[in-house]
Ligand SMILES: Cc1cc2nc3c(=O)[nH]c(=O)nc-3n(C[C@H](O)[C@H](O)[C@H](O)COP(=O)(O)OP(=O)(O)OC[C@H]3O[C@@H](n4cnc5c(N)ncnc54)[C@H](O)[C@@H]3O)c2cc1C
Ligand SMILES: *[C@@H]1O[C@H](CO)[C@@H](O)[C@H](O)[C@H]1NC(C)=O
């Protein structure tokens with residue numbers, strides 16, 4: 284009897300699969316999902332004209348995922364329906380939060396369903412309890428504004444348009460990480476639909492293994508509809524000091540020596556550093572631009588940065604701004620371009636664990652010679668993010684999947700290519716720069732922050748050798764069919 288029953292189940296499953304595959308049509312999926320989701324949910328063909336207007340479009344289209352169907356569920360139960368549908372029919376799915384993920388690994392997703400989380404856009408702050416609950420697609424700028432209005436703070440990144448949940452699922456680093464670690468370190472709980480099609484609320488008390496995985500590798504396990512954070516009373520009455528400076532290329536060695544003197548234990552927890560190196564014809568060649576963020580008074584900030592002022596920077600700016608405005612003004616507003624859509628973004632990255640000044644001088648020299656020989660390579664900008672490790676060290680290595688708590692510089696070698704045709708030549712050069720930075724990284728192998736990764740790195744590079752096995756075992760448990768394997772994914776374990 285039991286055997287007959289199993290046979291029946293297998294046959295039904297096979298027939299469902301055969302129907303989904305043979306129909307092979309977005310229309311069938313639209314019809315099926317329209318019947319299953321609650322009213323208010325939208326389901327359309329991705330080829331419909333309304334897709335571009337009504338659904339979240341991507342920041343980068345250099346290697347974008349493609350879809351045949353797009354759905355906008357209104358509830359977590361709807362999301363679960365779509366995940367269960369994918370499990371039954373073997374149609375692929377990919378969630379879209381803020382649409383700012385840019386790894387080239389996303390380009391492997393062809394056809395299937397775009398689960399647009401736009402309806403999950405609420406932000407609730409409980410001031411007395413010091414908690415904040417956000418939906419799966421809220422943007423950084425809306426989170427920052429809500430925190431500002433409530434007199435609270437958390438680490439928010441340097442691009443205002445990034446999805447805050449997507450950001451948190453990879454860790455989530457920002458100037459206030461020196462005080463509070465990653466955004467994920469501040470999580471209390473998460474509501475997730477896993478790759479098994481289960482709707483769970485996870486925390487330190489319930490499915491703590493999955494909760495650990497969500498804090499740095501979260502996009503591997505399911506779709507998060509809501510996150511609850513612990514928030515902190517605002518420092519310095521919610522005001523932050525941003526200091527911008529430009530240095531001509533010939534000072535690069537001197538500037539890197541100073542940066543080195545702020546690395547590791549010497550970096551005050553209140554100080555964040557965002558530096559960029561690029562070629563600027565109008566300014567006479569290579570330039571180094573620095574944006575400092577200081578969570579404290581202007582006087583304390585200026586005293587701390589005295590050695591930089593003493594080098595007579597070009598066009599120095601000292602701004603006292605509400606903390607949520609930091610991304611608008613840092614490095615003279617350069618990060619605002621991160622809010623553009625449909626860019627041909629070329630991403631590379633490497634973590635540095637020391638500031639190797641002679642190697643950095645060599646890299647800058649190499650950049651200069653390459654750009655002089657080939658001006659379009661001037662689109663490549665190196666950015667350098669250095670937050671105090673004090674905040675990261677508040678949390679034990681074993682508390683979260685996020686693997687970079689030691690003093691780390693996150694170097695990004697990025698470009699907005701002027702056209703799709705230019706992507707390969709720019710990518711080739713940016714990849715060579717990555718290799719040259721890596722030589723002075725203090726590690727024998729490439730290591731990268733998963734959110735900044737290109738997509739060609741090893742699993743060990745993105746998740747660390749220490750954590751790779753435990754995170755992969757978790758994936759085998761919570762996403763056994765590998766539904767969530769498009770964004771710099773963990774490997775599928777075979778057993
Ligand atoms: C200009 C720019 C600046 C950035 N600056 C920083 C920075 O300062 N610090 C930092 O840490 N990061 C930064 N990032 C990286 C950013 O955190 C990642 O790109 C992140 O993936 C963006 O999330 P998203 O929801 O916007 O992207 P999406 O493309 O929508 O999502 C990226 C991946 O996460 C998944 N995902 C998104 N939302 C959910 C969800 N609710 N549940 C499950 N999976 C989900 C998607 O399925 C996809 O696989 C920056 C990115 C850009 C483009
Ligand atoms: C969706 O797109 C259609 C056509 O482009 C438009 O008429 C409609 O108003 C849009 N709906 C929403 C909610 O934006």
Ligand SMILES: *[C@@H]1O[C@H](CO)[C@@H](O)[C@H](O)[C@H]1NC(C)=O
Pocket residue numbers: 300373375
């Ligand atoms: C499901 O689809 C993937 C690729 O889209 C394919 O490799 C796999 O064999 C399919 N599984 C079944 C059971 O058909």
Ligand SMILES: *[C@@H]1O[C@H](CO)[C@@H](O)[C@H](O)[C@H]1NC(C)=O
Pocket residue numbers: 532533534535536537569644647648651
């Ligand atoms: C960078 O600094 C070094 C040493 O301080 C100097 O020799 C070199 O010329 C500088 N590079 C550029 C591009 O100016």
